[in-house]
Amino acid sequence: MEIVKVKASKIFVLILLSLLSLSCQEDFNPKTDFKEQYVLNCYIDLDYDRYMNTQVYATVSKLYNVDGFDPSQNKIDPSVSGAEIYLNYRDILYKLQEDTNKTVVTKYGTNQIYYYANLQNIYPSYNVSLTAKMPDGKVLTAQTQLLEAQQFTYSYDFRNDFTTKINRFYWGDAFTISWITFGERLYFPRMIIEYDKFDANGQSRLYRKEVQCTFVKKQDQMMPVYPTFTTGGSISFDYSAIDSAMVQISQGDNNKQRYAVYSIQFQWVEMDLALSIYFESINGSVDQYSISLDQSYLSKIIKNKSLK
Numbered sequence: 001m002e003i004v005k006v007k008a009s010k011i012f013v014l015i016l017l018s019l020l021s022l023s024c025q026e027d028f029n030p031k032t033d034f035k036e037q038y039v040l041n042c043y044i045d046l047d048y049d050r051y052m053n054t055q056v057y058a059t060v061s062k063l064y065n066v067d068g069f070d071p072s073q074n075k076i077d078p079s080v081s082g083a084e085i086y087l088n089y090r091d092i093l094y095k096l097q098e099d100t101n102k103t104v105v106t107k108y109g110t111n112q113i114y115y116y117a118n119l120q121n122i123y124p125s126y127n128v129s130l131t132a133k134m135p136d137g138k139v140l141t142a143q144t145q146l147l148e149a150q151q152f153t154y155s156y157d158f159r160n161d162f163t164t165k166i167n168r169f170y171w172g173d174a175f176t177i178s179w180i181t182f183g184e185r186l187y188f189p190r191m192i193i194e195y196d197k198f199d200a201n202g203q204s205r206l207y208r209k210e211v212q213c214t215f216v217k218k219q220d221q222m223m224p225v226y227p228t229f230t231t232g233g234s235i236s237f238d239y240s241a242i243d244s245a246m247v248q249i250s251q252g253d254n255n256k257q258r259y260a261v262y263s264i265q266f267q268w269v270e271m272d273l274a275l276s277i278y279f280e281s282i283n284g285s286v287d288q289y290s291i292s293l294d295q296s297y298l299s300k301i302i303k304n305k306s307l308k
Helices: 001-024 239-249 272-282
Strands: 038-047 053-061 084-089 093-104 111-119 127-133 137-145 173-178 187-198 204-210 216-218 223-225 233-237 257-271 300-306
Touching: 001 187, 038 127, 038 137, 053 084, 053 127, 084 111, 137 216, 173 239, 187 239, 204 239, 216 233, 223 239, 233 239, 239 257
Parallel strands: 038 300
Antiparallel strands: 038 053, 053 111, 084 093, 084 127, 093 111, 127 137, 173 233, 187 204, 187 257, 216 223, 257 300
């Protein structure tokens, strides 16, 4: 038995040395010939509950090159100013206006340059296209289809006000919201409690409290679990978790009359397939051999759903 072990070990070492020898004979360079190109990133915030107000945002950047392999060594802002960008919706052209976000400072010490337009009467499932003329005359084009309108179903139909005081033996211990899924798109569901808090002078201020889905026991403590993105077609909120969120609003304050809850909202965001793939790629695990840019270079369409 000992002889067999020695022979097996020798064979393994020989194979390993051979592989190491072969790998050392080949040169590998992760960089290729650099070409000056533009990247157009467009974001459409389309709320199908309020078709009258749709925001379109776009940014334009140049690709850049650095000595070595560390992209953070670049010191020049790649953002492009002076582009002419048009959105085509149902053969109507909307020009995006250039502006600078004074509140956002980039890592280059400059203010963020972006393009925007506020549109009205934008409806689902239509094709849209984007045309951007660069300052040097180059033209970028892209097109996509606006996401479909979504229908939701509920485990319990609250015809009037929302309450957790229902027959849970019959209706279950959680409020479940379901929707239709399309492929591998990502969905971001949230439940928000909106309430007013009054001061001593009777003046109120609006607050928002996110509701946890459930609680899990960890090291003898109950820890809240909040919803995250999913490819599934439903989300459940324990009624006990909703009650807990309500208690937390005025926790530690004996004067409960200072608080007035006026809405509980289910907020739901959907990403199209291209953006879903991109989001998963930048939020996945990165090993020691990967380089992360932390810069968003992708056209994207987003749909937002808010229910009161």
